[in-house]
Amino acid sequence: MNADEKYFHMVDDYLSHQLNPEEVLRFEQAMKNSPDLTEEVNFQKDVRNALHDFRKSELKGRLNNLPIKESTYTSGFWSFQERQL
């Protein structure tokens, strides 16, 4: 693993809460001393948020394409409850 890759995994582990308390402390101290590192962490947070947004819409798009029979609407438990009302 080269230095670049190590750096990447450290930031990644920090954001995934994979570091132990001692490592977190050291990492956050390093952030205080390095604006570059802080900037990288903020950048990675944005990328993660965007990946979340993207995946969520992808899954919703998938569900929207599934065939839902309107007839299932009035069947089963809820229509039974309605009959009771």
Added chain:
Amino acid sequence: MKDKEVIDRIEKGDESALDYLYIKLYSMITRSILKNGGNEEEAKDIFQDALIVFWQKVSKRELTLTAKISTYVYSVSQNLWHKELLRKKRYAGEPADIPFSEDFENKERIKIIRDCIDKMGKSCRDILTAHYFDGLGMTEIAEKFGLANADTAKTRKYKCKKKLDLFVKSHFTSNDFLD
């Protein structure tokens, strides 16, 4: 399909288990929201959000199910719907969203990144979303995407992530307003 099998499949990142639950629970859950003052679009939206919460919790191994899946998804959707009702009440009569600049800039940034995600190769994108959203570990990633082992998956994830980062950074520098 038994609940146990659904869980096993979700833990492997198998989306067909999500489809199965969607079709199975659709009428029961949307109906409960319709009965609580929601319209059809809202009911569908809330149900999908609740189901995706469930999907994510299971694939991240954050959930120990003590009740039936249907009961769990039902209660999540009820919670989400109550939150939505409160939100609607709070903002009733107020002018819609006045964006303040920091929030606006952040949204713009996320939008640019989303664009890049959209444009990147699907095989890389699928690995990244499976890891960063679904929370699959490297062993599951290897299995789902037909890679040799967890180490191969880790290297592949790293390379894909690097590619995306560089792609996004090149877009950022061409958008001066973000500096």
